[in-house]
Every structure is written in structure tokens, then in C-alpha cells.
């Protein structure tokens with residue numbers, strides 16, 4: 001019988017994706033196999049009556065490496081699918097497992113359907129949620145889902161949870177360094193001033209910080225400013241891959257308005273943009289726009305606000 005493996009760090013993770021695993025298993029005549037990094041009896045209670053096998057991993061090491069090793073052990077030759085909630089460590093493990101096994105992987109799947117010929121159709125959001133992408137794959141495949149997206153059936157009865165002794169292989173972690181953070185919470189600010197690649201240097205960001213000070217705003221940024229240049233820490237990064245903001249006013253300075261950035265800023269009540277390119281996409285979102293050089297516009301704004309303060 002083919003197998004659908006559902007992976008989690010703990011029983012809660014497994015429960016949050018087991019509805020998806022069960023749906024795939026029912027459609028393909030497979031059995032569900034649950035594997036978690038922790039949980040023991042609790043894992044048994046979470047999957048009894050739904051899974052036919054349950055494994056609790058025993059071993060020391062980093063979560064993705066342990067899970068990767070465990071997946072290799074439980075998948076077996078009849079693997080139909082391996083699924084997990086879309087969480088960092090699990091996505092990491094599934095991606096590496098699927099690459100090693102040479103099978104396709106999709107993240108944050110929203111729909112699953114099995115065709116008459118055995119092929120599988122998977123759908124997921126694309127272009128920052130504005131479109132739906134459809135993929136046709138031949139099993140086995142790996143997929144993550146938003147936790148709880150597919151409701152889990154009620155567990156019933158009991159199941160024996162087997163211990164899976166795993167010795168993590170792979171890269172040796174020499175040290176762990178916390179990310180640089182400033183503890184700024186831009187997602188709860190009423191006004192956010194966003195800075196983008198229109199700024200020529202880190203020092204020039206002082207213009208945005210002065211404007212923000214006068215407006216009582218927090219300073220956020222586009223991805224390049226945090227991720228590529230490292231001018232600001234990642235807790236100021238706005239977008240699909242980072243913080244979502246919903247301020248009353250978002251002032252975007254030298255930001256082009258890429259969909260990945262706007263996915264995190266689109267819910268702002270008012271958007272004002274300064275950009276020297278009249279065709280910049282940001283103007284499609286902006287309620288107010290200034291086509292101009294931020295090095296002239298921002299100092300002028302600062303002067304005016306300072307005058308109003310006097």
C-alpha cells in the first residue's frame with residue numbers, strides 16, 4: 001500500500017497537516033504515516049484512527065537534519081506523498097528530502113485533486129496572492145500547507161507510537177548567532193516611512209529618520225535595504241517575506257512598488273509615494289504621489305514640518 005507521510009515538530013504540527021494527508025490518502029488509497037520530533041503518547045492520541053503508523057523521533061541535533069533523516073527512514077519505496085505544515089524547519093527538511101529523492105515539491109498548497117490517470121493537480125497562490133498557480137505532478141511529491149487549512153478528522157482509538165532512533169547527518173552546526181534586531185514593531189505603527197533603493201547610501205537614511213521623527217512614524221524598508229545592503233535590520237523589512245503593515249499612512253520613499261513589497265504594505269489606509277520615475281508601479285497603489293527626486297522632496301517636507309512645529 002502506498003504511503004502518505006505527515007511530518008511535524010510535535011503532535012500539534014502533525015494535527016495541523018493531517019487533514020491534508022488524509023485527503024490525499026483517501027483519494028489515492030494510501031495509508032497515513034505520522035512522524036514527529038517529539039510527542040510520544042500525545043502523538044498517538046493525535047493521530048489514532050487516522051494514521052496507520054506513528055513515529056516519534058529520538059536523537060539529538062538540529063530539527064531539519066533530524067527530520068530529513070527520519071523521512072528517509074519512513075518514506076519507503078511506496079511513498080505517495082510527504083506533507084507538513086508550512087513552517088521553516090519542516091519546509092527545510094521536506095525541500096532537502098525532495099531534492100535528494102528527485103521528487104517535486106510545492107509549498108503552501110491550497111488545493112489537491114487526483115486525476116483519472118493518477119496524475120495529481122496541486123494549486124497554490126502566486127504573485128503575492130493575486131493569482132492561482134496550477135501544477136500537474138506525478139506522485140510521489142512533497143508539499144507543505146498552511147497549518148490547519150484542511151480540517152483534521154477526529155482521532156479515535158489507539159495507536160502504538162514507535163521510537164525512531166535517528167543520528168542526524170549533514171552539515172555540522174558550529175555556532176548559532178541571533179539575527180540583528182532593534183525591537184522595532186513597524187506592524188503596529190500608525191505611520192510608516194518606507195525607504196528603498198532610491199537612497200544612495202546608508203548615511204542618507206538619516207533623511208527618512210528625521211521625516212519619521214517629525215511625523216511620529218516608524219521607519220520600514222524594502223528587501224534590498226535589509227537583506228542585500230544590510231543598512232537596516234530585518235525587523236524593518238516590509239513585504240511578502242517579512243512584516244505586513246497596516247498603518248493609517250505609508251510614505252514610500254524611493255521604492256518601486258514591486259508586488260512582493262506591496263503584499264506587505266497594500267493594507268495601508270493611505271499611501272503616499274515619492275519616486276522620480278513617473279512609471280514606477282508604486283503610483284498605481286498611491287493615494288498621493290510626488291514625481292520627483294527624494295533628495296529634494298524629503299528635505300523640503302522636513303523644512304515644512306519643522307516650520308509648522310515652531
Ligand SMILES: Cc1cc2nc3c(=O)[nH]c(=O)nc-3n(C[C@H](O)[C@H](O)[C@H](O)COP(=O)(O)OP(=O)(O)OC[C@H]3O[C@@H](n4cnc5c(N)ncnc54)[C@H](O)[C@@H]3O)c2cc1C
Nearest residue numbers: 196197198222223239240241254255256260261275276294
Ligand atoms: C521571492 C521574492 C520575495 C521578495 N520579497 C520581498 C519583500 O518581502 N519585500 C520587498 O520589499 N521586496 C521583496 N522582493 C524584492 C522585490 O521584488 C523588489 O526587488 C524590491 O522590493 C525592490 O526594492 P526597491 O523598491 O527598494 O528597489 P527598486 O525596485 O530598485 O526601486 C527603487 C526605486 O527608487 C526610485 N528612485 C531612484 N532614485 C530616486 C530618487 N533620487 N528619488 C526618488 N526615487 C528614486 C526608482 O525610480 C525606483 O522606482 C522579493 C523578491 C522575490 C523574488
